[in-house]
Amino acid sequence: MTLSPLSLEARSQADDPSSLVMRFGADEPLMMDAGIALAPWQIAYQTYGTLNADKSNAVLICHALTGDQHVANDNPVTGKPGWWRTMVGPGRPVDTNRFFVICANVIGGCMGTTGPASTDPATGQPYALNFPVVTIRDMVRAQGALIDRLGIESLFCVIGGSMGGMQVLQWAASYPHRVFAALPIAAAARHSAQNIAFHEVGRQAVMADPDWRGGRYLLEGTRPSKGLAVARMGAHITYLSEMALHRKFGRNFQDRSAPTFSFDADFQIESYLRYQGISFVERFDANSYLYVTRAMDYFDLAAEHGGSLARAFQGSGTRFCVISFTSDWLFPTSDSRAIVHALNAAAASVAFVEVESDKGHDAFLLDEPEMFAAAYGFIDAAARARGIP
Amino acid sequence: MTLSPLSLEARSQADDPSSLVMRFGADEPLMMDAGIALAPWQIAYQTYGTLNADKSNAVLICHALTGDQHVANDNPVTGKPGWWRTMVGPGRPVDTNRFFVICANVIGGCMGTTGPASTDPATGQPYALNFPVVTIRDMVRAQGALIDRLGIESLFCVIGGSMGGMQVLQWAASYPHRVFAALPIAAAARHSAQNIAFHEVGRQAVMADPDWRGGRYLLEGTRPSKGLAVARMGAHITYLSEMALHRKFGRNFQDRSAPTFSFDADFQIESYLRYQGISFVERFDANSYLYVTRAMDYFDLAAEHGGSLARAFQGSGTRFCVISFTSDWLFPTSDSRAIVHALNAAAASVAFVEVESDKGHDAFLLDEPEMFAAAYGFIDAAARARGIP
Structure with missing residues (x-):
């Protein structure tokens, strides 16, 4: 959808x-x-x-x-x-x-x-x-x-x-x-410090997107989709274990048995992450992502x-x-x-x-x-x- | 410098x-x-x-x-x-x-x-x-x-x-x-799959920056500095152990003893990562970052x-x-x-x-x-x- x-x-x-x-x-x-x-x-x-x-x-x-x-x-x-x-x-x-x-x-x-x-x-x-x-x-x-x-x-x-x-x-x-x-x-x-660090990278990815517009994207009719997708991709890695990634994807190539020598999603893991990013921005508000990650960081x-x-x-x-x-x-x-x-x-x-x-x-x-x-x-x-x- | x-x-x-x-x-x-x-x-x-x-x-x-x-x-x-x-x-x-x-x-x-x-x-x-x-x-x-x-x-x-x-x-x-x-x-x-995944997030951060211009930023007089800084911040976390981050930064606040309830770099770890990102883009070419990470991904x-x-x-x-x-x-x-x-x-x-x-x-x-x-x-x-x- x-x-x-x-x-x-x-x-x-x-x-x-x-x-x-x-x-x-x-x-x-x-x-x-x-x-x-x-x-x-x-x-x-x-x-x-x-x-x-x-x-x-x-x-x-x-x-x-x-x-x-x-x-x-x-x-x-x-x-x-x-x-x-x-x-x-x-x-x-x-x-x-x-x-x-x-x-x-x-x-x-x-x-x-x-x-x-x-x-x-x-x-x-x-x-x-x-x-x-x-x-x-x-x-x-x-x-x-x-x-x-x-x-x-x-x-x-x-x-x-x-x-x-x-x-x-x-x-x-x-x-x-x-x-x-x-x-x-x-x-x-x-x-933890490491978890705050990962959240901060995600927030910076959102804020680096010029379509974020200092947070005023709804008013200005834009959407920081690229930045939010990058944030989600990075976060998603932390939700899985190295073992799970290896078992699910390993170094398998996408639809091919050899590298394409390009920056396409050559590996299955790349394609999977890009999908995670793209589908997330369809359902989640970028500013909410900033606020809710911040709430977790402050928790002590x-x-x-x-x-x-x-x-x-x-x-x-x-x-x-x-x-x-x-x-x-x-x-x-x-x-x-x-x-x-x-x-x-x-x-x-x-x-x-x-x-x-x-x-x-x-x-x-x-x-x-x-x-x-x-x-x-x-x-x-x-x-x-x-x-x- | x-x-x-x-x-x-x-x-x-x-x-x-x-x-x-x-x-x-x-x-x-x-x-x-x-x-x-x-x-x-x-x-x-x-x-x-x-x-x-x-x-x-x-x-x-x-x-x-x-x-x-x-x-x-x-x-x-x-x-x-x-x-x-x-x-x-x-x-x-x-x-x-x-x-x-x-x-x-x-x-x-x-x-x-x-x-x-x-x-x-x-x-x-x-x-x-x-x-x-x-x-x-x-x-x-x-x-x-x-x-x-x-x-x-x-x-x-x-x-x-x-x-x-x-x-x-x-x-x-x-x-x-x-x-x-x-x-x-x-x-x-x-x-590993996890390492390819982290690299792919970094590349996507660079490519999501509109100043990357499909890679032609040198010709067009722009620099994808924000995207490259985000990539570096994320990568930098993977170079350190959770223990090292905890020892160096813990949950210490930046110049303050209490949260500011804002999206400023409230925690020392945030300020440190932002510095890592900003200083990196002064010395490294964004496209080289894409190429060299890709070389590592392909290595088998x-x-x-x-x-x-x-x-x-x-x-x-x-x-x-x-x-x-x-x-x-x-x-x-x-x-x-x-x-x-x-x-x-x-x-x-x-x-x-x-x-x-x-x-x-x-x-x-x-x-x-x-x-x-x-x-x-x-x-x-x-x-x-x-x-x-």
Whole structure:
């Protein structure tokens, strides 16, 4: 499916018609870490399953950098299946026959929640870089306001991978009494120097595109597609393991058995990356990419608690299950171990599973039976402990 | 030191006045793997020390992707010390009091050797993308022609790191009787899918810059500086280890103790990377970057020998010393081990040293006493075996 620049613009500024939208007026600002009171604002979300009578069976799914609220339904933009249909659905670890599942587009995103492509009421034009810089805590605050509106006092479980896992940790730290169980996958309590570096290269690629126009491309009718595609290509490499790239592509030539001695996409890996770049720009807003990567870079949960990650979880009654993957070099197991050690130091309840996989960071989105088994076991036990039939 | 676009252009098209230049006329074409006979052509080089009477003490240093011939003298463009002064010089492992050291700019480069910025005699304009795609074997052929002209039958030793190490391997495979000793460092016998992927992102960043002008920027008076800077930033991350980045920068803020909630270079790592990008474009030609990365991507020594790396070295009388670094994830130790296994299978003489270092791929350029000790020991023993006093 190909979207014209206009359709993305229209979609970004209007509501995503296929999602539910919760609106917050001028008297209900989102208080952001940057010191800005954002108002009005809105959050687009999907739900699956039914909230039970005592509202004890709500599960919040937090999406990753380029994910969205369409976790278990076909994506209205790409036409592809929801991004975590393997994890969420009838009979899945997050069983929609048993739980009421909520997934919301993050603040700063581009799928219906207020972000840099939304209209700034002060000017009547897209916010662009006038949108306040977003943090993971802001994302969680926005989700908290949504959960309030839905009348849910306490979430049964908060689950997410990668940036979604950061939100899980932030939920547990910010609202310990509102999270019964927490499942951060392939996550970290702070973004590493290497990860900040990769994000910065991606942002510079976007900003180097003259069609970015200092962020004002929607107003000027351009799109920094080339820069955003380069950013996505670079990022995509970090989501896969060297082993997975070798297995999938090796040094295989594209449609040929010999080199062409040119700068065409000679190798299959080149063609694959170019496709990843091109298809991404059809579905994602460039400024949102800047804002959401920045939010991940700023994330440092210990820094919010005087440098002690354990203090972030002190006295927590939440039960945790932390999952990592052996070949994930973006959020390596050592990052998950740091979380587990902090939870232990805080005397929290925590299980830890390192899944043997050669698929790299993206493993959390893929068919990983050991991950599903661990998630199912943890969620089922927690549900029984909470009396969810 | 800042160079204007004009000065880079002038330098690329003229000779580097600070280097020796060997010229090859219309009757002495360089026969390239792409099937092109390049003529006329020239190769810019530096020498250090004195060639002995029986011409047995010549050492060839092969430079890496963005290196040049200025291995042990101050670089005339940047004003900085030579890139391997720690390895090459009086009393260094490659002792210029003992050996006659040659280092040449690669074919396709931009420091005086013929490359895409050189004038195409057919048009009187810069070659740009009309320059034939270059391979590592082409680089070695060009060096071979230089060595012939210098009247050197057999090199005492060929040494290089990274892409330089690829050339070392190619020398040993292409001219086994002309290489007494070979020292490939942080190298591989073929470029991996992940490495091709990183290079492709860099090339796409250059080509996405509208000032690249389909490669014709010199003619049109532009410079794809932004794209090339993004390419360099991304590549630079791969030269360092996660540990080195963490130790050097961590999550330290730039000149401040708190985030600015902006897209400025808030973290020190961002400021450092931006500097790497900006300073690189002052000294390197964008099209050369495309050509030289492509040469690395195409490198697959086993493929040249029916898929058997051992066959590349069959019957070799060369003595090898292979060095890798524990934290090098771009050319990991497993790549070096594959070389060693092939050399063993070919019954070649080989020593292998894996240096414990947390500095990543760039360790070969840095102060690594264990590397110097291994190189000194290997070179000294080989020199004594060859009767070099």
